[in-house]
Amino acid sequence: MSTELIPILALAVMFLAATVLPVNMGALGFVAAFFVGTLSLHMSSDDIIAGFPSSLFLTLVGITYLFAIAQNNGTVDLMVRGAVRLVRGRVALIPWVMFGITAVLTAIGALGPAAVAIVAPIALGFAARYKINALLMGMMVVHGAQAGGFSPISIYGVTVNDIASKAGLTNSPLTLFLGSLLFNAAIGVLLFVFLGGRDLIGRSVHDDGPEETAETGGVSGGGVPATGGNSGSGGATATKVRPTPTATDSPARTRVTFDQVLTLVGLAALAVFSLILDLDVGFISMTVAVVLALASPKAQKGAIAQISWSTVLLIGGVLTFVGVLQEAGTVEYVGNAVASLGMPLLVALLLCYIGAIVSAFASSTAILGATIPLAVPFLLAGEVGAVGVIVALAISSTIVDVSPFSTNGALVLANAQNVDRDRFYKQILKYSALVVAIGPLVAWAILVVPGWL
Numbered sequence: 001m002s003t004e005l006i007p008i009l010a011l012a013v014m015f016l017a018a019t020v021l022p023v024n025m026g027a028l029g030f031v032a033a034f035f036v037g038t039l040s041l042h043m044s045s046d047d048i049i050a051g052f053p054s055s056l057f058l059t060l061v062g063i064t065y066l067f068a069i070a071q072n073n074g075t076v077d078l079m080v081r082g083a084v085r086l087v088r089g090r091v092a093l094i095p096w097v098m099f100g101i102t103a104v105l106t107a108i109g110a111l112g113p114a115a116v117a118i119v120a121p122i123a124l125g126f127a128a129r130y131k132i133n134a135l136l137m138g139m140m141v142v143h144g145a146q147a148g149g150f151s152p153i154s155i156y157g158v159t160v161n162d163i164a165s166k167a168g169l170t171n172s173p174l175t176l177f178l179g180s181l182l183f184n185a186a187i188g189v190l191l192f193v194f195l196g197g198r199d200l201i202g203r204s205v206h207d208d209g210p211e212e213t214a215e216t217g218g219v220s221g222g223g224v225p226a227t228g229g230n231s232g233s234g235g236a237t238a239t240k241v242r243p244t245p246t247a248t249d250s251p252a253r254t255r256v257t258f259d260q261v262l263t264l265v266g267l268a269a270l271a272v273f274s275l276i277l278d279l280d281v282g283f284i285s286m287t288v289a290v291v292l293a294l295a296s297p298k299a300q301k302g303a304i305a306q307i308s309w310s311t312v313l314l315i316g317g318v319l320t321f322v323g324v325l326q327e328a329g330t331v332e333y334v335g336n337a338v339a340s341l342g343m344p345l346l347v348a349l350l351l352c353y354i355g356a357i358v359s360a361f362a363s364s365t366a367i368l369g370a371t372i373p374l375a376v377p378f379l380l381a382g383e384v385g386a387v388g389v390i391v392a393l394a395i396s397s398t399i400v401d402v403s404p405f406s407t408n409g410a411l412v413l414a415n416a417q418n419v420d421r422d423r424f425y426k427q428i429l430k431y432s433a434l435v436v437a438i439g440p441l442v443a444w445a446i447l448v449v450p451g452w453l
Contacts, residue, residue: 004333006040007325014321022422024310026317033321041328051323052316056407058282059117060312064414066266066289067121068306071417073296075263076125078256083126091130092200095137098123099144099188103181107148110275111155112364112398113407115145117281118271121415128417135427136195138412139402140188146398147184150177160368160394167376170386179391179447184399187435259296266292308414310421315410322361322405344383348392348448351375352440355397360436361405367397388447395447396440403432 010032018025033051037043070076087093098119105115120141127137150157152173164171191197266288274281293300341347351371359367371393379386401408404425409432416424 004330026314029317029321033324037324051320053319062282062285063117064307066285068303069300073259075260089204091203095140099140102144103148106145107151112145114274114281116408124415133196142402142408143184147181150180163372311414349444352396356400356436356440359397360400360403364398392443392447395443399439404428
């Protein structure tokens with residue numbers, strides 16, 4: 001078997017083992033990286049470890065640590081109440097508010113993971129508080145980041161437009177931006193319809209407050225039913241009872257404390273330094289968390305234990321293995337094989353799928369930089385429309401950032417509240433597989449095929 005194909009086989013075995021057995025896939029990833037890297041590629045341990053996503057590790061730990069402190073001192077509840085007031089208590093509008101906020105942040109130049117890191121904990125806190133499907137809320141945040149991610153001043157937009165310009169390809173920055181915006185907005189509509197959004201219409205937290213259920217196991221955080229039933233119902237299968245006022249709804253709890261003010265200042269600093277000054281989200285979030293811990297030691301009690309360590313292991317192990325896969329030349333091998341087929345329409349479709357599959361585990365920016373150049377030879381031949389292919393490749397390579405192995409998906413998984421973490425991971429994984437399977441095909445059919453006809 002060729003060196004390039006061995007990592008693919010190992011990846012398939014990892015998925016199978018993690019699905020059948022209760023073993024963290026990250027642990028399997030470290031083992032696979034060690035054996036494949038050492039025995040097949042003759043890599044040193046240092047070279048294998050070099051693939052460990054240290055930046056993502058710091059981001060996950062820093063963000064979850066910071067928001068654990070914010071949860072403990074009541075700041076998250078304070079922000080949730082602010083979101084409620086923003087939409088005048090209409091629960092159904094909250095997922096769209098989160099979608100819009102994240103889209104605006106990325107459209108004005110914020111990195112997608114930075115925007116998701118700030119918005120996701122707030123959004124998922126709201127989902128847990130008001131029994132909204134956690135998968136709906138988390139995916140709306142991620143797709144919001146992708147919706148604004150290809151504006152002419154965004155990182156993705158600048159990257160794609162620069163690659164197309166240097167290759168001498170016809171390109172339209174506005175089409176790229178609007179294509180991604182509308183595509184992700186359409187996905188948002190489908191998510192809202194099928195993951196319980198319709199059940200939220202007409203609900204007002206001011207009128208009824210958060211819903212309670214007579215069955216303690218009837219709702220699993222974020223409105224995902226803990227037992228069988230319609231997963232899109234937002235927990236509607238449980239018997240609803242009239243809620244009673246809770247502590248978080250009482251006037252006494254609406255008083256803003258010094259710790260909460262300090263936390264809000266810290267979160268504002270996180271936004272300014274990471275989004276405007278483009279400093280590392282992980283370092284900034286960790287710095288803010290440590291400052292809060294020093295200022296109020298009681299508020300950070302137990303916060304370290306609330307860090308999503310199982311998620312950190314999962315992401316760290318899988319992405320370390322992906323580094324070995326890239327070192328083996330697997331991505332380049334598959335890409336070159338596809339590009340040599342000589343059938344422009346089929347090549348475009350296969351490149352969309354390559355971008356989607358690989359980007360689900362690796363950097364979307366890096367994948368965009370690899371797949372678009374692979375498409376240049378047949379795009380210059382003029383047999384298919386260059387603009388349509390570029391937009392389709394861009395969309396296919398980024399909508400899969402919902403994957404729990406990408407930074408955005410990992411942030412959603414790590415910040416979900418009151419959920420069965422393993423079950424929620426599998427839900428995100430299934431949704432990611434659906435996006436990878438269908439997304440590139442739809443993008444190709446809408447954007448590439450008309451240009452060929």
